[in-house]
Amino acid sequence: MTDASHWSIFLNAALINNFVLAYFLGICPFFGVSAKLETAVRMGGAVSFVMLVASVCAYSINLLLDAVNAPYLRIISYILVIASTVQLVEMLIRKLSPATFRAMGIYLPLITTNCAILGLALFQTNRGYNFTQSIVYSLGAGAGFALALVLMAGVREKLDLANVPQLVKGTAAALVVAGVLSMGFMGFAGLGR
Amino acid sequence: MAVKEITTTDEFVKGLWRDNPVFVQVLGMCPALAVSNTAINALTMGLATTFVLLMSGLSVSALRTFIPREARIVCFICIIASFVTAVDYIIQAISLELSRSLGAFIALIVVNCLILGRAEAFASKHNLLRSTLDALGMGVGFTVALLTIGVVREILGNGSLFGVAVLPGSFQTWTVMVLPSGGFFAMALWLLVVNRIKERQAAAEKHAQEVAS
Numbered sequence: 162m163t164d165a166s167h168w169s170i171f172l173n174a175a176l177i178n179n180f181v182l183a184y185f186l187g188i189c190p191f192f193g194v195s196a197k198l199e200t201a202v203r204m205g206g207a208v209s210f211v212m213l214v215a216s217v218c219a220y221s222i223n224l225l226l227d228a229v230n231a232p233y234l235r236i237i238s239y240i241l242v243i244a245s246t247v248q249l250v251e252m253l254i255r256k257l258s259p260a261t262f263r264a265m266g267i268y269l270p271l272i273t274t275n276c277a278i279l280g281l282a283l284f285q286t287n288r289g290y291n292f293t294q295s296i297v298y299s300l301g302a303g304a305g306f307a308l309a310l311v312l313m314a315g316v317r318e319k320l321d322l323a324n325v326p327q328l329v330k331g332t333a334a335a336l337v338v339a340g341v342l343s344m345g346f347m348g349f350a351g352l353g354r
Numbered sequence: 355m356a357v358k359e360i361t362t363t364d365e366f367v368k369g370l371w372r373d374n375p376v377f378v379q380v381l382g383m384c385p386a387l388a389v390s391n392t393a394i395n396a397l398t399m400g401l402a403t404t405f406v407l408l409m410s411g412l413s414v415s416a417l418r419t420f421i422p423r424e425a426r427i428v429c430f431i432c433i434i435a436s437f438v439t440a441v442d443y444i445i446q447a448i449s450l451e452l453s454r455s456l457g458a459f460i461a462l463i464v465v466n467c468l469i470l471g472r473a474e475a476f477a478s479k480h481n482l483l484r485s486t487l488d489a490l491g492m493g494v495g496f497t498v499a500l501l502t503i504g505v506v507r508e509i510l511g512n513g514s515l516f517g518v519a520v521l522p523g524s525f526q527t528w529t530v531m532v533l534p535s536g537g538f539f540a541m542a543l544w545l546l547v548v549n550r551i552k553e554r555q556a557a558a559e560k561h562a563q564e565v566a567s
Binding site (some may be wrong): 187188192234241328333336337339344 | 383385432538
């Protein structure tokens, strides 16, 4: 159990230890869907939502596993719960709002293999956050992921218009941009613990 | 017979260069960047991933006729997660310090797209021998890629290699290389080198063809 305040947990997850730029979690979608600003915003929203649900699920599973004294089942049960949560969220969105579903249909199943979600579940367990702390942590992580994705998409849209050597185009250019963004985020290090 | 031999070795060799998981397919980037801050971390991560890749490839290949098509992804994930749990405990048993410095990233091998990708695209369609060779090739290619990034970051960031100082004390270390952004820069650097070599090879082949015709 940690006694960190909710605000500092949120800031920590969103800015200081940004999931993408400091922990390198969710790099695949970060490079995959950050070419256009619009898709980046949608993906950020979807991931944040799944993170919130997964965080609540992971918290309850951890209680259950502790009760039956089986910590070695943690990884298996987390990943299965995340996979089924993504499936459920997909069905729910299709039922409630078919328009939203069509808009982000392709990206939803991909979230299962996004390491940011499993990473979030494992980190909150390792740090022993309580229920409200876990929710705040997942909100912060989601906000941080969305922020990094949107910033990256903005830079890459501008980069399309620039004259970049053929050799550097594509992944290499994106990596350098990400490195510079990551350096920028290091400036937040003094904000909290 | 000779033809078959060439193709089976090819299953192994392709993972090293032509289809290198990190530099060419750009899969498994998260661990490649996150734990490559020192060479020893990179090596451990590479070996752990190779083990999971090999064992899950073997299991998936052996069970490929029993696993129903509709539920295959769930089955693959269960197999992979079991081996990852095993690796997690093995590393903890060997060195607690190493396990601490890698943190949650050993557990995150489960969501390494490389492993699920190989299980789905290769092991579920090929026999035991070929799946083994493919998994070994991909694993070695992944380890080498991680190690190249890790070596650059450790030498420039710490002035050491595998914990042994290699640069003179007067060398001003580039702290940025051990920080997260250094991972992005080192990776971009190697990607440029690989791209350049590939471009030259393609140009040389084209030239050879023109000369021949």
